[in-house]
Amino acid sequence: MSYGFTDILQLIGSLGLFLFGMKVMSDALLKLAGNKMRSILATMTSNRFFGILTGFLITSVIQSSSATTLMVVSFSNASLLTLAESISVIMGANIGTTITAWLITILGFKVSMSAIALPLVGFGFVFTFSKKEQSTHWGNFIIGFALLFIGLQFLKEAMPDIKNNPEILAFLSRYTDLGYLSILLFLFIGTLLTVIIQSSSATMALTLIMCAQGWIPFELAAAMVLGENVGTTITANLAALVGNYQAKRTARAHLIFNLIGVLWMLVLFYPFLRFITWITSQLGSDSPYVNAAAIPVAISLFHTMFNIINTFLLVWFVNPIARLVEKFVPAKIEMDKAIDEPKFLDKKALQFPETAIASLIKETKYLFKNAIFEIVSHTMNIHREDIMSDEKIKKVIKKSQEDLKTNVRELYVSKVKTIYGEIIRFATTAQSTLSLTKEQHNQVSEIKVANRKMVESIKSTSELGRNVSKYLNSDNKYIKKEYDKFRKKVAKVLRIIYLFRTEENNADYYQKLQELKQEAKDNIHKSTKQIDRLIRKDLIDAEMASSLVNDNDNVNDTVKQLIEVAELLYGNRDSILENNVDSQ
Structure with missing residues (x-):
C-alpha cells in the first residue's frame, strides 16, 4: 500500500482546514445574525411548529446545529425556554443542519470551487480592514466559506484512491458484506467519528468523499449519516454536564429524539433507501446503486428526508418525550446556598x-x-x-x-x-x-x-x-x-x-x-x-x-x-x- 504517514498527516490537516473554515464561517454568521437569532429564540412562543421553524432558521443561518443546540441548552439552563419549547427548537435544528450537506454536495462535488476559493479569501481579507464591525464579520464569513471548500478539495485529494490502493477495498470488503450487521457497524463508525471530530458537517463531508471515491456503497453511507445524527447529540450532552437539571433534560431530549428516529429508520431502512432512489431518478439523477458519482446527492436527500419525516412524526409527541425525559432526569432541589451567596449568577x-x-x-x-x-x-x-x-x-x-x-x-x-x-x-x-x-x-x-x-x-x-x-x-x-x-x-x-x-x-x-x-x-x-x-x-x-x-x-x-x-x-x-x- 502506497499510503504512508505523510499522507495520513495531509488527510488530518485537510480535515483541520475544513473544520477551521466551518468555524470561521459559523462564528462570523453568529456575530452577523446571532443577536437577532437569540432574540427570536428568547421570545419565542410555546407553539411547537413555531419552535421547529425557529430551530430550522437559526441553524440554516448560522450553519451549525451544535451552536444552536448549545444555545438552547444555555437558554434552558437560564429558564428562558421550557423543555417542550427546547425539544421543538432542536427538531428544527436537525432539519436546518441538512442545509450544510447540500452546500457541500452542490458546491463541493457538482461545482468546482477550487478555481475561485483563493480569490474569495483575498476578497474577504480586504473586508477585514474595514473599520465597520459588520464589514469585518462579512469578510470573515467569506474567508471561512472559501477555506471550507479549500479544505474539502484537499480532503478529496488526500483521501486514498482505491485504484492506486486496492488493499483498502480488500480491507473494507470484510465489513461491507455482513448484511444488516454492516449497517449497524457503519452506524457506529458514523457516531464515533462525529463524537471525535465534534462536527457532523465534517463527518458528512468525509462520508460523501468516501462514497465518491468508491470506498463504501450507498446503504453504508446512509448508515453513517444515521450515526452522525446520534453523534451530534454528544456536544449538547457534554455542555449539559455542568448545567442544571433543566439543561440536562434538554440535552437528553435531543439524544432521545434522534435515537427514536434512528430506531424506526433501521426498521424501514431498505424500503426507505428504495424510496430515496426513486426520488433521485425522478429528479433526473442516476441510481446511487449504479453510479458512485450520484451518491452524494442521494445521501443529502436521504439526510434531509429522514430529518423532515422524523420531525413531523415526533412533533405530535413533544409532551410525551418531555415527560419521559423528566423521569430520566428528575428535578433536582438545589442545595441551599449561604444567605450572602448569589442564587442565580452563574x-x-x-x-x-x-x-x-x-x-x-x-x-x-x-x-x-x-x-x-x-x-x-x-x-x-x-x-x-x-x-x-x-x-x-x-x-x-x-x-x-x-x-x-x-x-x-x-x-x-x-x-x-x-x-x-x-x-x-x-x-x-x-x-x-x-x-x-x-x-x-x-x-x-x-x-x-x-x-x-x-x-x-x-x-x-x-x-x-x-x-x-x-x-x-x-x-x-x-x-x-x-x-x-x-x-x-x-x-x-x-x-x-x-x-x-x-x-x-x-x-x-x-x-x-x-x-x-x-x-x-x-x-x-x-x-x-x-x-x-x-x-x-x-x-x-x-x-x-x-x-x-x-x-x-x-x-x-x-x-x-x-x-x-x-x-x-x-x-x-x-x-x-x-x-x-x-x-x-
Whole structure:
C-alpha cells in the first residue's frame, strides 16, 4: 500500500482546514445574525411548529446545529425556554443542519470551487480592514466559506484512491458484506467519528468523499449519516454536564429524539433507501446503486428526508418525550446556598447576552422579594405576612405595636451587601465582555440602577427605623400617631408593590404607584402642616420635632426609591433609566 504517514498527516490537516473554515464561517454568521437569532429564540412562543421553524432558521443561518443546540441548552439552563419549547427548537435544528450537506454536495462535488476559493479569501481579507464591525464579520464569513471548500478539495485529494490502493477495498470488503450487521457497524463508525471530530458537517463531508471515491456503497453511507445524527447529540450532552437539571433534560431530549428516529429508520431502512432512489431518478439523477458519482446527492436527500419525516412524526409527541425525559432526569432541589451567596449568577450565563440578563433579573428580583422587602417591613416593625395579607393597613398598623428590634446594619451586611456587589460585578462583566445591543446595554444599566435604589431605600429606612422603634409606644400620643402615619405610608407602598408584581392584571396598581411616587416627590424636603401645628402648640418637644422633619424626608425618599425599583423590575422603566443611568 502506497499510503504512508505523510499522507495520513495531509488527510488530518485537510480535515483541520475544513473544520477551521466551518468555524470561521459559523462564528462570523453568529456575530452577523446571532443577536437577532437569540432574540427570536428568547421570545419565542410555546407553539411547537413555531419552535421547529425557529430551530430550522437559526441553524440554516448560522450553519451549525451544535451552536444552536448549545444555545438552547444555555437558554434552558437560564429558564428562558421550557423543555417542550427546547425539544421543538432542536427538531428544527436537525432539519436546518441538512442545509450544510447540500452546500457541500452542490458546491463541493457538482461545482468546482477550487478555481475561485483563493480569490474569495483575498476578497474577504480586504473586508477585514474595514473599520465597520459588520464589514469585518462579512469578510470573515467569506474567508471561512472559501477555506471550507479549500479544505474539502484537499480532503478529496488526500483521501486514498482505491485504484492506486486496492488493499483498502480488500480491507473494507470484510465489513461491507455482513448484511444488516454492516449497517449497524457503519452506524457506529458514523457516531464515533462525529463524537471525535465534534462536527457532523465534517463527518458528512468525509462520508460523501468516501462514497465518491468508491470506498463504501450507498446503504453504508446512509448508515453513517444515521450515526452522525446520534453523534451530534454528544456536544449538547457534554455542555449539559455542568448545567442544571433543566439543561440536562434538554440535552437528553435531543439524544432521545434522534435515537427514536434512528430506531424506526433501521426498521424501514431498505424500503426507505428504495424510496430515496426513486426520488433521485425522478429528479433526473442516476441510481446511487449504479453510479458512485450520484451518491452524494442521494445521501443529502436521504439526510434531509429522514430529518423532515422524523420531525413531523415526533412533533405530535413533544409532551410525551418531555415527560419521559423528566423521569430520566428528575428535578433536582438545589442545595441551599449561604444567605450572602448569589442564587442565580452563574459564569455559564455570561456566554450569551440573553442568559446573562435573565440571570441578573432573577437575582435582583430575588434580592428585592426576600431581603429588601423583609428589611423594610421589619424596620417599620411590621411582619411581611401582614403586608401580604388582605387585612386593612390601618388594622395592621394598629396591631403591630411590638418592637422587632431590627438591626438594619446587620441585615444589610448579612443579606444584601455581598449579593449587591456580585450583581454589580456580574453586570459590569456582561457589559464589558459581551456584544450587547444598545437595548441590552440599557437593560443591564436599568438592573444596576434598580440595585442601587434598593440599597438607598435601606439607608433611608435605617434612619427612619430608629425613631419608629423609639416612638412606637411613646407616652406622647401625638408623636406616636405621626410615626404610625409614616409606617402606614411605607406599608401601603409595600403592599401595592407586592400586588403589582404578583397580580396578572396590575394596571391599577401601577397607576396607584405613580400617584404615590408623585406625592412622595412633592413632599420631599417639605414640612407638613401637621408637623408645624404640633410644634406651634408645643404638643411635641424640640427633639421630636427635629426627628419628624427629618423622617418626613426619609419616608418620602424610601417610598420613591421602592416604587422606582418596582418600576424597573416589573413595569415601565424608560423614565427611570433616563433620570438615573447617567449618574451611575
